Amino acid sequence: MDIKKVAARAKVSTATVSRTINSSDAVTPATAARVWAAIRDLNYHPNPHARSLSSGKSHILGLIISDITNPFFPDLVKAFETVAIEHHYEVIVTNTEYSPDRTRLCVSRLLNRKVEGIAIMTSEMEPGLIEQMQRAGVPIVTLDTGLPGRKFSNIRVDYAGGVRQAIQHLVGLHHERIAFIRGPQRLKSAQIRYEAYLRVAKQNALTTSSSLIADGEHTIDGGFTAMLNLLPQKPTAVVASNDLSAIGALHALQQKGVRVPSELSIIGFDDINFSKHTLPELTTVRIPRAEISRLAFEALSSNSVSEHGKEWTVATELVIRRSTGSSIRPRPTV
Amino acid sequence: MDIKKVAARAKVSTATVSRTINSSDAVTPATAARVWAAIRDLNYHPNPHARSLSSGKSHILGLIISDITNPFFPDLVKAFETVAIEHHYEVIVTNTEYSPDRTRLCVSRLLNRKVEGIAIMTSEMEPGLIEQMQRAGVPIVTLDTGLPGRKFSNIRVDYAGGVRQAIQHLVGLHHERIAFIRGPQRLKSAQIRYEAYLRVAKQNALTTSSSLIADGEHTIDGGFTAMLNLLPQKPTAVVASNDLSAIGALHALQQKGVRVPSELSIIGFDDINFSKHTLPELTTVRIPRAEISRLAFEALSSNSVSEHGKEWTVATELVIRRSTGSSIRPRPTV
DNA sequence: TCACAAATTGTAACCGTTTACAGAGTGCGC
DNA sequence: GCGCACTCTGTAAACGGTTACAATTTGTGA
Numbered sequence A, B: 001m002d003i004k005k006v007a008a009r010a011k012v013s014t015a016t017v018s019r020t021i022n023s024s025d026a027v028t029p030a031t032a033a034r035v036w037a038a039i040r041d042l043n044y045h046p047n048p049h050a051r052s053l054s055s056g057k058s059h060i061l062g063l064i065i066s067d068i069t070n071p072f073f074p075d076l077v078k079a080f081e082t083v084a085i086e087h088h089y090e091v092i093v094t095n096t097e098y099s100p101d102r103t104r105l106c107v108s109r110l111l112n113r114k115v116e117g118i119a120i121m122t123s124e125m126e127p128g129l130i131e132q133m134q135r136a137g138v139p140i141v142t143l144d145t146g147l148p149g150r151k152f153s154n155i156r157v158d159y160a161g162g163v164r165q166a167i168q169h170l171v172g173l174h175h176e177r178i179a180f181i182r183g184p185q186r187l188k189s190a191q192i193r194y195e196a197y198l199r200v201a202k203q204n205a206l207t208t209s210s211s212l213i214a215d216g217e218h219t220i221d222g223g224f225t226a227m228l229n230l231l232p233q234k235p236t237a238v239v240a241s242n243d244l245s246a247i248g249a250l251h252a253l254q255q256k257g258v259r260v261p262s263e264l265s266i267i268g269f270d271d272i273n274f275s276k277h278t279l280p281e282l283t284t285v286r287i288p289r290a291e292i293s294r295l296a297f298e299a300l301s302s303n304s305v306s307e308h309g310k311e312w313t314v315a316t317e318l319v320i321r322r323s324t325g326s327s328i329r330p331r332p333t334v
Numbered sequence C: 001t002c003a004c005a006a007a008t009t010g011t012a013a014c015c016g017t018t019t020a021c022a023g024a025g026t027g028c029g030c
Numbered sequence D: 001g002c003g004c005a006c007t008c009t010g011t012a013a014a015c016g017g018t019t020a021c022a023a024t025t026t027g028t029g030a
Helices: A003-010 A014-022 A029-042 A048-055 A073-086 A100-112 A127-135 A159-172 A188-203 A220-233 A243-256 A273-277 A289-300 B003-010 B014-022 B029-042 B048-055 B073-086 B100-112 B127-135 B159-172 B188-203 B220-233 B243-256 B273-277 B289-300
Strands: A060-065 A090-095 A117-120 A140-143 A152-157 A178-182 A213-215 A237-240 A265-270 A283-286 A311-314 A317-319 B060-065 B090-095 B117-120 B140-143 B152-157 B178-182 B213-215 B237-240 B265-270 B283-286 B311-314 B317-319
Touching (some): A003 A029, A073 A090, A073 A289, A073 B090, A090 A100, A090 B073, A090 B090, A100 A127, A127 A140, A140 A289, A152 A289, A159 A178, A159 A188, A159 A237, A159 A265, A159 A283, A159 A317, A178 A188, A178 A220, A178 A243, A213 A220, A220 A237, A220 A243, A237 A243, A243 A265, A243 A273, A243 B273, A289 A311, B003 B014, B003 B029, B014 B029, B060 B073, B073 B090, B090 B100, B117 B289, B140 B289, B152 B289, B159 B178, B159 B188, B159 B283, B159 B317, B178 B188, B178 B220, B178 B243, B213 B220, B220 B237, B220 B243, B237 B243, B243 B265, B289 B311
Parallel strands (some): A060 A090, A117 A140, A152 A311, A178 A213, A178 A237, A237 A265, A265 A283, B060 B090, B060 B117, B117 B140, B140 B152, B152 B311, B178 B213, B178 B237, B237 B265, B265 B283
C-alpha cells in the first residue's frame, strides 16, 4: 500500500497525490476529491519514515524532563502530548534523571532522531548541550533558563508574583510571623522564590529572621524536618517552596498535634495533583502547567519559529483551599 | 554527513560501512577498524529515517498506558524507557485517558509510525483494536488481558497472591474483622482482588459479611467515603484494592480521630510512590512495575518474539510499613 | 483567432540507508 | 598450477515519499 497505488487508482501521478496530502491548495478541487477518495478506499497512510527522509521533517518533537516520577511533570507531559497530537506531531519524552550523562544521552537521542523541536523542561542543562542543539539547527524552548537566542525561546514563570500572592494572602489573614521552607538553592527557580520571600516579607514589614527560614530540599522528608526545626520559633504561617515540602511540613504538624489551619497556616507551591487530597487540602500557588505546555508547543511549531526566539511569561494562581486561615483566634462569644 | 562520506574516508563502499554498523561479523576486522575510525572521526550517526525506510524496522516501541497522571504509571514508564534505550530503542508513550476514541487514536498513531512492538499496559482495550495490531503484524504484550496468541504475550500479576499476603499478614496480627474496599468491578484486576479477598477470608474463617465491603472506586475520595461507611461495622483492619483508596481511608480515619494502626490497621495495593510518605506510612502490596517493564520489553524484543506468545506471571510483595499492627491491645504492665 | 501568462499536472531525481547479487581475492586439494 | 569453494567487498536497485523542473491545459486580452 503505497503512494503509487493511490496514484493509479485516482488516475494521477504520485506528485499530485503528495501535493493533495500536503498542500491541498495547489491541486484542483476535483482532482483532490478523486485523490482523497482513493486514499479512503485504500485506507492509505503515508509512510512517515519515507516522508521524513525525503522532506527532512520528522514531525516528532522532543520533550526533556527531569523525572516522570516527580509529580510536577505528569501534567506537563500529558498536556504537551495532547497539543502535539492535535497538530499531528509525535513526541518523544526523555528523563534526565538529574544525571549529566543521562542528559547528554537524552539530547543525542533526540538529535539523532532529527526531532523538529525540543522542549527543555528541566533546569539542569549544561550550556554546551544547548549549543549542540543550536548547532543542529533545532528550535528549542526552555523553562526558566537564560535569555532567548537563535531559534531559542524561553518561558518564564512569575515565581516572585506567586510568592507575593501567597504572602499577601497570609498578611490579609493577619499573620505576622511567616516562615519559609526553601528549596535547593542551586535551582534557579527555588532561588527566585526564596529571594521573593525575603523581599515581599520586608515590604510588608514582617520579620525575616534567619530562624524563620529552613531548608526543605523540595522533598517530603526535607519538609518534615524543616517544619520540626521551625516549630520552636512559633511561626503562625509557613510558605513552602514547593508542595512536596509543604506536605512534609503538614505531616510534621500532624505528628506534633498542631492543628492546621487553626494554629498554623501552610501554603505550598506548584499545585501538584496530590495537593487537593492532603488533609487539610493544601492551599498552594499553582504553576499553570497546561498553559506552559501550550506555549512550549507554540514556540516550537514551525510557523512561529523565527530566527530570534521569543520570551513568554506565565502568571501563577493562588489556589485557596483549607490549609490557611486567620491568625486571629475567634473570641468565645460571651 | 552521510554514509558516503564515511565510505570515502574509509576507502570502502557504502555497503561495507552499513555492514560494519549492523553485523560486524561479515566484515574483516581490519576493514571494520578503518570504518569505525572514519565513523568516529566524522562523528557520523546514521539517519534513522533512511534506515527505517529501507530496512522496514523503526527501532521504536509503543507504550500504551491509561493516564500518566495516575500514580501507578510513572514508574512503569520510566522503567520501560530505561530498558528500551539500553537496547537502543526509542519509545513513544501514549495515554488512552480511558476514552475509546483516544485509544483508537493511540493505536493508529503507533501503527502509522510502524513501531516494532506495542506494550499495552491498560486494561481498557477493545478486542477489535488488538486484532488490528495483530493484522499489522506487530508483536504485542498486555498486562492482565486474555490469553496469549499470535505474536501476543501476556504478563499476569498474581493479584490473588497479593491479597493472600495481605490477609495472612493481618491474620498473623490477630485480626478477625477484616473489611475490604473494592475497586471498580469492570476492571478485571479489581475483580480478581475482590474475589481473592472473599476466598482467602473464608479460608481463614473470617466473616465476609457484605457490610464489611465497600466501594472505593480506586480513588482517594472514594476510599474516604468507603471508610466512613465501614466505620460503624467496627472492622479491626481494612484491605483496600489500591493505594489511592487506602489513602482516602487513612484520611477518613484521621478526621474521625481513629488511630492507625493501634485502633485499626490498613493495607493498600500497588505501592505507588506516595505510599511511603503517608502518615503513618502505608503497608501495601507492591506490584513490581520495574519487573513488569523488563518483561514487557523482553516479550517485544525481536529475538524473543515467536509466533506464539508467552505468558509470564509476576509475584507481588508485601511491603510492611506502619499502618498495620496487632489487633490485641498491649496490657499495661502491672 | 492567436500569443502569452497562469494554473495544474506529470516526470524523474533525490533523500540516506539496506541488501540481493555479482565480482574479486584467498586458500586448499589434487 | 588449476579449479573450486569460501570469504570479503562493491554495484546498484530497492524502500516510499517530496519537489524542482518540464509539459500540458486553461484563461485572457488584443
